[in-house]
Amino acid sequence: MTRRWPEPDGGRSRHGEGEFAPNSVRLQILATEHWSLLATRSLTWTESFSRAQMFLSVLSGAVVALALVAQATSFGAGFVAFSLVTLPVVLFVGLTTFIRLVAANNDEARWVLGMNRIRAAYLALAPELEPYFITGHHDDEKGLMVTTGYADFPTFYGYVTTPAVIGVIDGVVAATIVFLAAGQLNVVSPLPASLALVTFVVWNIALSRYVARDRRRQRFVGPAISPTPGNESAANDERDSLRTPGG
Numbered sequence: 001m002t003r004r005w006p007e008p009d010g011g012r013s014r015h016g017e018g019e020f021a022p023n024s025v026r027l028q029i030l031a032t033e034h035w036s037l038l039a040t041r042s043l044t045w046t047e048s049f050s051r052a053q054m055f056l057s058v059l060s061g062a063v064v065a066l067a068l069v070a071q072a073t074s075f076g077a078g079f080v081a082f083s084l085v086t087l088p089v090v091l092f093v094g095l096t097t098f099i100r101l102v103a104a105n106n107d108e109a110r111w112v113l114g115m116n117r118i119r120a121a122y123l124a125l126a127p128e129l130e131p132y133f134i135t136g137h138h139d140d141e142k143g144l145m146v147t148t149g150y151a152d153f154p155t156f157y158g159y160v161t162t163p164a165v166i167g168v169i170d171g172v173v174a175a176t177i178v179f180l181a182a183g184q185l186n187v188v189s190p191l192p193a194s195l196a197l198v199t200f201v202v203w204n205i206a207l208s209r210y211v212a213r214d215r216r217r218q219r220f221v222g223p224a225i226s227p228t229p230g231n232e233s234a235a236n237d238e239r240d241s242l243r244t245p246g247g
Helices: 025-074 077-125 129-133 139-147 154-159 161-182 191-217 232-243
Strands: none
Touching: 025 077, 025 161, 077 129, 077 139, 077 161, 077 191, 161 191
16 A cells, blocks of 8 residues: 655645755654653653652552561550551552552653654655564554553553552552551451441442543643544544634
8 A cells, every 4th residue: 555645734844935945854754753752761761660660669668667666565555656657658649659650651652652653654754664663553443452462451450560560569558557547546357447448349440541631631642633444433533522612
């Protein structure tokens, strides 16, 4: 299939009225932007791992401190009081880490879609090279899943990400806080355990809804200009939503 180079601004380029830059110049510009996106994606991954490691370090330190206090107080009132002071701090760090990791994942998706779009531009210059591209070259959600390697099981993609792991740990910490607080209020057993379980479930549902809502707000790189074949209607719907005021 012959690919046409997209003509921005109704066919007028900034190189001159009715003129376009030579293909060699186009290729140089595209390659520079491609490497820039690749470097930015690498930095995004580095930040994600650093934030997750920071939270796990705080959690590990808190667990060690709780173990020492438990040994000294025999799990008495002092242990509970120390736990109810320490664990909310851990939960705060975990929640902020989760929010930042979700944002980093959205950024990473933007960089991947940008590189997919650039690959589409490469193929517009040299369509015969398409068999040699093993990553996606369509700048829509399907193209994103192809490049990230989750095209075959997109349903489970959200459950194996770093934010999902941090969110589950946050849910356990929140449930522990509720369990200890309910015990301090002399709530009859087994109600504290039930409250902890409900807290864990509700917490994870709330985080999942946050991820879904945040994803819907993201426009990433705008409407697809190289949608996956057979997915053109979704790209047209996205363009219409962008044209609609408040859409």
